[in-house]
Amino acid sequence: MIKLISNTMFKPAILMRALVTIDADTNAARAIVMDRNTGEVYHNFKLVNQIHTFVVPHIHTLGNTLLVGILDDNAVYDCKFSDSIMAENINVNAV
Secondary structure, three states: OOOOOOOOOOOOOOOEEEEEEEEOOOOOOEEEEEEOOOOOEEEEEEOOOOEEEEEEOHHHHOOOOEEEEEEOOOOOOOOEEEEEEOOEEEEHHHO
16 A cells, blocks of 8 residues: 655745825824725724824735825814825735
């Protein structure tokens, strides 16, 4: 009888994510992250802390296609938007 021994190693799949970190003003009430080409809003959050990190589709790591803004709910300050933002490419397995 012949026995076969298989030394197969399995590696976990590489999980890549795209992250956007917003360092907002303390007077900002909300942050918005959207695609500048389609106008699709990915995130619209009330800010609790000054620094927030959001996950966006991975396609935004390849080009400057994000529009990130901060807004004030009581209309005391003007809203501020930054155009052509590129997301950061993160390997989830390495974290």
